[in-house]
Amino acid sequence: MAHKAIEILSPLIFFAASIPIFNKLYGTTQSVIDEEFHLRQGLHYCHKRFSEWDPKITTFPGLYIASIIVIPFDMCNVYGLRLVSLLASTCNVYLIFKIRERATPLQRNSLVLAIESMSISLLPPLYFFSHLYYTDVLSMTFFLAMYYYWSKRSHGISAIFGAFSVLVRQTNIVWVVLLLGVCFLDELIEMYAYRKGIKRKSTISLCSVKTIASIASSWGVVLQSIVNTLKLFYGYITVMVVFVAFVVSNGSIVVGDKSAHEATLHVPQIFYFGLFTLIFGAPVLFEKARETLRTLTKSKKFYAASLIIFLIVVRYNTMAHPYLLADNRHYTFYIWNRFYGKYEWFRFVIVPLYVLALKVIQLSMAHLSSGFQLMFWVSCFTALCCQKLLEVRYFLIPFMILRLNLKIRNRRYIIFELVWNLSINILTFMIFFKKEIYWSNYSEPQRIIW
Template structure:
């Protein structure tokens, strides 16, 4: 194989293309939007105040802690050290997120290595490329928003937690201390990160400790691909009983997460609430439909990731929930929509955000919000089903069982429980629906979905030969798959490329609309308003 056709070289080309697109986006934003826009109107002056040494100055309209401003101060201080007469402008503050995009890319690679996830070294389009091109990450990387730093700190905390699970002695304590430090930085960026650096990683730590002390085989914790709805409460009870007898050990293993929870509780007591400023418009409210909206959002963005479920349709049909389960969940969803649908005034008042138009459609007729319920359910089944990995033809008794790997283990019901609980806690208290709120839930889900590695032609031939010999009809060829099945199989084998292309198309449209399809409000003539997430 020539070096110029090797996967390593082609990966460099793909990353170069992504970098070129990103730098073009950044340059155009700075050229066409030379003044702070929307939330930048609050973030930039606050960062500028810190740069001028006004550490006690605070804009009461800002609701999140100052982590990003302090990080930006540190980055620009380095630039000030090597440059004469350095004066940060809007461009320099925005460049913080440019740096963070590539720091996030490196962190994702490290996380994959530390967790020893199964990846194809022959794969050119690795999932890290798709993540940094994900529209909500790519779009805000050119603006001075807090999202990239928030995501980066959560990934950093997970790196240290994961490294600590396999370490011992003083090394383990060091990684736990680093996890605590990264978690505190994450909390200083966004308050809701407490659910990801403490609750989510704490839940994973409980699973890790219980499996290590009790053994996976003694727990009721089936793989997602083999689970039914009733396995959810059974797994919860099994884990609860096992964890109860290990409480002293768990307290030792969970000290970083418990310390983070304690620090967060202290902040809430000192601040008189979770939100720093503008408390009147950001009141915590029970908003259960948030856990309905997340499923179509993930499907919209990540439908290519779902394609490997359809590699073998008979197996896919076996994974679908039972009718009784479907009826129960649909009923609960309908009740939730009927009793707890909340539409924040900001959503209806600001036509610059895409959510404004989504909810305008849902409000055109009172029945539409109920018609959407089956869509929520189907999307949820597909999103959770993707964690079971690609469907495969059932193995014969004499063959070894197949396993879909996530690190060293299959994705099990227990992980879904931890992820679902954490996602619920982080979303259901927010009355405002913003796509950015779903960013970390999407990221943790995306990193957990097993990578689909198509069989090579030699493996397929071997599988066909085994099928012939086991059936006793060697001369007869097996029944060829249907045209639909063949199309789905080919589409699944190119799911990474389709995902990357899909994200590039979304970015092309949304970035173009933001830059070149501005409009004016009658009450603010001369001020350009721009569409954005």
């Protein structure tokens, strides 16, 4: 009974604690950067003007459709639309609680789960957008719902939430494919182990060339796995087929303004994601980072080879989107112009940290199935390395996948994480409220956000 009460109370406490910040931000400004396009479109849908569409918007209309829920409360205004994000963020607390509860069945301490779910929901870039009208928070909510039901093997419901997540942000199709891919690979390993008489499936690694060659040569196993996947996981496949049909008919994954979002191979994005993970996961990844350093010092050839490859990639594939160079309302602008863009040597000096970060991620997921690990990296590469713009919001879902699957040995790290996230949030909100930037084409002062 106490467990259920804490499960319900933790989102409510999160919501109540966020309202003062939400109100202060609302009182400070009525529009933040691209929010002006989202708000305008949201108001169209809120007032049932469904034929109106802003060509500057590049995402599907999921956010605006969901915003119809404010109509009965007579809240078709900026405050009401932004409240959709805060409510979605509150749902995230509950969903994270349920997912971590399943991921740590032997450590079901209700209070620890409540603190952890709130701490993860306070991930600074995600939490900041909980107070604005952007697609990111609702996108995360539908992803978490999809992931939760997938973990419960309720694949029909999971696929429905997957469709909703794509309707909010079309790049979420990558994460639908991830879950389908894991289902297929798990089915493949199951069939392969049965045919070969292997009792311990965990010993079958999809990272082994010999194993992959052996599986590929077993045509009966592969075909039966495909048939089983089509039978059992048709919901995800339906979402994929409909999405592919849209891309073919539209000529692009982007809705509206396609010129600023053309597909480009940009491999360093995966390095930036590694750095993002080290920074925001520092409290819970500290032990794993120490273990990684010991591993790398023992594997000098691997470390040296990785450094050389990463240096070549940085030298020949580093890109800077015009938005990154011109928009001083984002932290990435300052990071790039004061370090990466100003000092070319900085791009190379930081490479060892990239190697460390990606190795930390790999070791942190070592307890998961080889199919999950393989699909995670394939999905991260697809989602991140096919776009030119450096944007921290793109890293939110892959970071969340990692964080939801972490094994945390010491509960103190969760407290450290909570303090860490709270501290960064306090700092970024202070900067937002105090720092004003004046643009000639805007009458109101602009502010710095993630």
